Amino acid sequence: MKxxxxxxxxxxxxxxxxANLTEQTTDLEVERRVAxxxxxxKVRKDEALKExxxxxxxxxxxxxxxxxxxxxxxxxxxxxxxxEALFLAKKNIVSYHEFEKEQGFxxxxxxxxxxxxxxxxxxxxxxxxxxxxxxxxxxxxxxxxPAKIAGVDxxxxxxxxxxxxxxxxxxxxAKIAGVDxxxxxxxxxxxxxLAYGTESIPAVNKIVGPGNIYVATAKKQVFGKVxxxxxxxxxxxxxxxxKNANAKELAADLLSQAEHDVRARAILITxxxxxxxxxxDEVTKQLEDLPRKSIATQSINERGFIAIMKSIxxxxxxxxxxxxxxxxxxxxxxxxxLSLIRNAGSVFxxxxxxxxxxxxxxxxxxxxPTGGTAKFSSPLGVYDxxxxxxxxxxxxxxxxxDMNAITSLAREEGLEAHARAIEVRFNN
Amino acid sequence: MKxxxxxxxxxxxxxxxxANLTEQTTDLEVERRVAxxxxxxKVRKDEALKExxxxxxxxxxxxxxxxxxxxxxxxxxxxxxxxEALFLAKKNIVSYHEFEKEQGFxxxxxxxxxxxxxxxxxxxxxxxxxxxxxxxxxxxxxxxxPAKIAGVDxxxxxxxxxxxxxxxxxxxxAKIAGVDxxxxxxxxxxxxxLAYGTESIPAVNKIVGPGNIYVATAKKQVFGKVxxxxxxxxxxxxxxxxKNANAKELAADLLSQAEHDVRARAILITxxxxxxxxxxDEVTKQLEDLPRKSIATQSINERGFIAIMKSIxxxxxxxxxxxxxxxxxxxxxxxxxLSLIRNAGSVFxxxxxxxxxxxxxxxxxxxxPTGGTAKFSSPLGVYDxxxxxxxxxxxxxxxxxDMNAITSLAREEGLEAHARAIEVRFNN
Numbered sequence: 001m002k003x004x005x006x007x008x009x010x011x012x013x014x015x016x017x018x019a020n021l022t023e024q025t026t027d028l029e030v031e032r033r034v035a036x037x038x039x040x041x042k043v044r045k046d047e048a049l050k051e052x053x054x055x056x057x058x059x060x061x062x063x064x065x066x067x068x069x070x071x072x073x074x075x076x077x078x079x080x081x082x083x084e085a086l087f088l089a090k091k092n093i094v095s096y097h098e099f100e101k102e103q104g105f106x107x108x109x110x111x112x113x114x115x116x117x118x119x120x121x122x123x124x125x126x127x128x129x130x131x132x133x134x135x136x137x138x139x140x141x142x143x144x145x146p147a148k149i150a151g152v153d154x155x156x157x158x159x160x161x162x163x164x165x166x167x168x169x170x171x172x173x174a175k176i177a178g179v180d181x182x183x184x185x186x187x188x189x190x191x192x193x194l195a196y197g198t199e200s201i202p203a204v205n206k207i208v209g210p211g212n213i214y215v216a217t218a219k220k221q222v223f224g225k226v227x228x229x230x231x232x233x234x235x236x237x238x239x240x241x242x243k244n245a246n247a248k249e250l251a252a253d254l255l256s257q258a259e260h261d262v263r264a265r266a267i268l269i270t271x272x273x274x275x276x277x278x279x280x281d282e283v284t285k286q287l288e289d290l291p292r293k294s295i296a297t298q299s300i301n302e303r304g305f306i307a308i309m310k311s312i313x314x315x316x317x318x319x320x321x322x323x324x325x326x327x328x329x330x331x332x333x334x335x336x337x338l339s340l341i342r343n344a345g346s347v348f349x350x351x352x353x354x355x356x357x358x359x360x361x362x363x364x365x366x367x368x369p370t371g372g373t374a375k376f377s378s379p380l381g382v383y384d385x386x387x388x389x390x391x392x393x394x395x396x397x398x399x400x401x402d403m404n405a406i407t408s409l410a411r412e413e414g415l416e417a418h419a420r421a422i423e424v425r426f427n428n
Numbered sequence: 429m430k431x432x433x434x435x436x437x438x439x440x441x442x443x444x445x446x447a448n449l450t451e452q453t454t455d456l457e458v459e460r461r462v463a464x465x466x467x468x469x470k471v472r473k474d475e476a477l478k479e480x481x482x483x484x485x486x487x488x489x490x491x492x493x494x495x496x497x498x499x500x501x502x503x504x505x506x507x508x509x510x511x512e513a514l515f516l517a518k519k520n521i522v523s524y525h526e527f528e529k530e531q532g533f534x535x536x537x538x539x540x541x542x543x544x545x546x547x548x549x550x551x552x553x554x555x556x557x558x559x560x561x562x563x564x565x566x567x568x569x570x571x572x573x574p575a576k577i578a579g580v581d582x583x584x585x586x587x588x589x590x591x592x593x594x595x596x597x598x599x600x601x602a603k604i605a606g607v608d609x610x611x612x613x614x615x616x617x618x619x620x621x622l623a624y625g626t627e628s629i630p631a632v633n634k635i636v637g638p639g640n641i642y643v644a645t646a647k648k649q650v651f652g653k654v655x656x657x658x659x660x661x662x663x664x665x666x667x668x669x670x671k672n673a674n675a676k677e678l679a680a681d682l683l684s685q686a687e688h689d690v691r692a693r694a695i696l697i698t699x700x701x702x703x704x705x706x707x708x709d710e711v712t713k714q715l716e717d718l719p720r721k722s723i724a725t726q727s728i729n730e731r732g733f734i735a736i737m738k739s740i741x742x743x744x745x746x747x748x749x750x751x752x753x754x755x756x757x758x759x760x761x762x763x764x765x766l767s768l769i770r771n772a773g774s775v776f777x778x779x780x781x782x783x784x785x786x787x788x789x790x791x792x793x794x795x796x797p798t799g800g801t802a803k804f805s806s807p808l809g810v811y812d813x814x815x816x817x818x819x820x821x822x823x824x825x826x827x828x829x830d831m832n833a834i835t836s837l838a839r840e841e842g843l844e845a846h847a848r849a850i851e852v853r854f855n856n
Contacts, residue, residue, distance in 0.1 A: 006453065007842045024810035025613070025757060055854060057678075079840075081832075081836045082836055082837065084833070085832070085836045086837070088830070088833045089833065089837070095535075096535065096543055096818075099533045099535060100545070107523075107524065113790075114763070114777075115791055115792060116525055117528070117792075118766060118769070118775075120770055120771075120805070122804050123770070123803070124501065133842055136839070136841050137837070137840065138837055140557045142804070148502065154592060156575075157604070161760055162611065169840060181817075205803045205804040206804050207712065217493050220651070223651070224648070224659050224801070225660070226804065227801075227805065229803040230652070231652050241752075247851055248852050249526065249849070249853055252486045252845065252848050252849040252852045253849050254844045255845040255848075255849070256843070256845045256848075256849040258845070259843060259844070259845040259846070260615045260843075268712065268773065269522060269748065278821065286845075286848075290844060290845055292842075292843075292845065294777060294842065296845065302807055304527075313634065321577035333791070334821065335542070335821055338546060338819065341546070341817065342551070343548075344549055344817050345817065346498075346817065346818045346819070346820075347546075347817055347818065347819035347820070348819075348820060348821065349542075349819055349821040350822070351819050351824075351853070352823060352824050352826070352827040352853060353820050353821055353822050353827075354827070354849045354850055355826060356834055356838055356843075356847070356849050356850055357820070357822060357830065357834060357850065358820060358847035359834075359838075359846060360830075360834045360838065361830045361833050361834055361839045362541075362543065362820050362822070362830075362835075363543055363820075364545075364818035364819075364820060371696070372451070373652070373655075374815070374817070375551065375633045375815075376550050376633040376634050376815055377655065377815055377818035378654040378815045378817075379816060379817075379818050381816065383811075383816075387776065387802070387803075387804055387806045388774075388791035388798075388806035388807060388809065388811075389693065389769065389771075389772050389773065389775055389806075389807075390524075390774045390775070390807050391766065391774070391775035391776075391792075392470050392774075392775075392776060392781050392786060392790045392791075392792060393763055393777040393778050393781055393784070394778070394780045394781050394785060394790070395780060396780050398576070399780040399781075399782070399785060400789075402516070402785065402789045402790075404509075404513070405512070405516045405517065405788065406513075406784055406785060406787075406788045408509045408510055408513045408788055409510065409514070409517070409565070409566055409788045409789075409790065410483065410515045410784055410787075412507075412510050412565065412645075413564050413565070413566065414450075414561055414683070414720075415685045415688075415720075416687070416718060416719045416720065417683040417686070417687040417714075417718055417720065417724065418684045418685075418687070418784035419784070419785060420680050420683075420714070420780055421677070421680040421683070421684040421782045421783065421784050422784055422785065423680050424676050424677055424680045425677055425779070425782065
């Protein structure tokens with residue numbers, strides 16, 4: 001195999017390299033097929049869902065809903081070690097996400113005027129859980145628990161049907177997370193069902209969770225009819241390390257993301273030539289006996305790289321342009337660099353904050369902005385499952401005080417009926 | 429003209445009527461033309477912008493940026509009455525939106541574990557301001573001020589060029605709001621420029637503000653590359669009123685939204701036959717001498733209606749299905765109904781909280797979710813211009829405590845490299 005690519009260019013040059021990383025591609029053929037699926041489900045509902053499950057998965061689905069007997073059975077049969085780990089994860093996810101709850105506010109400082117904001121949970125939320133090897137029980141906790149903490153009435157899960165039945169750990173995790181109903185339906189058709197509702201599956205207000213290109217495209221197409229979380233791309237890790245870091249640990253952390261997907265991206269930025277070389281060697285060595293070697297090798301070869309910068313501030317500046325999903329700061333006294341971090345989904349500070357810790361049990365969400373979208377997006381959180389409503393109450397006198405300003409602006413904007421709606425209250 | 433339609437159906441029947449109101453239509457031809465414009469601007473940048481401005485507006489634009497001399501001139505020449513009104517609006521918008529600022533958090537309860545969330549403003553934001561009669565100075569304050577309060581470094585405005593130069597009140601309002609740069613470019617090409625950047629116009633992280641179908645479609649297409657606010661539809665008002673309300677005032681408030689757009693929607697829900705009749709008569713009467721009579725008449729005829737329900741709780745239940753952009757509660761002791769409101773963008777409580785008060789000077793944002801999206805979206809706010817980053821710091825002992833849970837879950841999910849990244853820290 002090839003060695004991990006090492007760049008020794010200037011910061012300015014490297015910024016250009018990074019700017020060209022986040023290409024977005026739209027596949028018009030996928031767009032067209034997804035639009036067709038959505039239209040079919042909108043009109044023919046369950047009948048269309050059944051046809052697509054037959055066509056794509058060669059499965060005849062009679063009942064989309066998975067019975068509570070089956071879910072309870074999966075929970076009972078779950079390996080006690082996994083059960084314990086999921087309950088630990090739940091405890092920490094809940095205690096972290098409780099901090100994200102919002103309260104609204106009320107402002108009563110001005111006599112005669114009340115202004116405020118009310119926070120209301122969404123009524124129904126849909127969670128997409130991929131099938132096959134990408135069916136991660138941990139992701140069910142990460143998506144369903146924040147919705148539950150927000151106070152969502154109904155958290156609905158959809159997941160592709162499988163020949164031998166849906167992954168048992170997935171069903172058990174859904175029970176632990178408090179998911180209200182599970183439907184076995186996948187792909188763009190599942191997204192369409194959640195957006196428009198069918199005889200079996202209720203329409204929701206928001207759809208979250210990862211999925212393949214069909215799922216991602218469908219989410220983008222139903223955006224506006226319902227809310228969606230960001231359309232997630234392949235996983236990424238960016239590591240900042242100096243000469244004191246441990247090359248074996250850095251290599252292991254890079255590979256923990258590379259094993260996800262051939263399009264995953266693992267990046268090391270350092271100020272030290274030796275650590276760059278050592279990590280590159282270690283990556284090659286550790287790749288040898290990884291079960292997912294071929295995936296990780298392709299990711300490292302095609303998308304991974306190491307960049308050597310002149311100083312720690314330059315390292316942070318470049319990493320802020322990358323805006324990685326996961327950022328590890330493997331520098332001494334790591335906490336002190338928090339103020340230099342502008343763009344990242346989740347930050348892992350210090351030697352023992354290895355990225356997989358955040359994937360499972362630390363508590364912060366592992367559904368994170370990818371592909372540079374950390375420049376404008378947040379981790380999935382309780383705030384994704386609430387919405388705000390402003391309110392005002394004015395006395396007659398308070399409205400009278402503002403009348404001239406309102407009517408002047410309304411008439412300036414050519415909106416006479418706006419002005420009259422205020423005036424009618426005083427000459428009525 | 430026709431009278432405003434009055435429904436006397438049951439709640440269940442009315443819910444069906446309302447569910448069919450919010451049809452979404454996609455215009456494939458518009459989609460295709462917008463995609464073409466975006467591709468052209470992405471590749472040929474300023475050159476493409478100039479061609480489109482020539483083609484669509486028949487204007488030759490040399491410099492896209494409007495000079496500070498021109499902006500200052502517009503500010504100096506602004507009608508003092510309008511200037512005073514805009515400064516009053518600014519003061520109240522700022523004092524309301526200050527409540528929306530977020531602080532992040534840090535959790536240090538468990539020895540050896542630090543978990544937190546850091547709030548960072550977006551770096552660059554673009555605001556779209558429509559041209560012609562829809563160029564509202566008030567909207568500039570409502571979009572730019574929350575971005576400024578969030579701490580955005582650069583707030584950039586784009587607005588279509590006009591034969592006689594850009595609307596002077598718009599330029600003055602941009603100065604009052606603290607907009608950092610104004611570019612005269614409109615339509616889908618302006619959105620493309622903000623998303624991808626050109627020689628003249630910097631790329632931004634988020635695009636907000638209202639626009640026509642081309643602007644809305646372009647925003648949807650660049651979503652993912654940048655963040656966008658909700659794609660806004662025509663304006664709406666829903667009023668809840670009983671027999672004690674004043675029919676003249678209700679009619680005036682309905683018309684204040686109807687005058688915006690032939691597709692605007694004005695709805696009254698009441699429990700009283702007489703007030704329904706009186707409002708319907710008043711609407712007809714007040715329409716007579718409105719400057720925007722033809723727009724408002726078409727809106728009222730085609731999209732407005734009155735629904736008579738059996739009780740106040742039924743009125744709220746139906747209105748929550750409508751989920752209106754603006755909701756007026758014209759009931760006695762209006763504040764006490766706050767808990768019955770689930771879905772609305774902005775709520776106006778009591779006789780003197782007339783909707784246009786909220787459009788201009790009350791302080792809450794007037795960029796609000798339309799078309800039923802108040803079920804899952806919030807008013808534009810400071811929270812739209814920040815993003816969150818989670819962070820963790822673990823001691824060796826704390827990581828050791830969680831090691832078994834992490835490695836069990838990683839191996840259950842088939843992610844061996846995840847497990848090894850943790851273990852390497854203890855057998856290294």
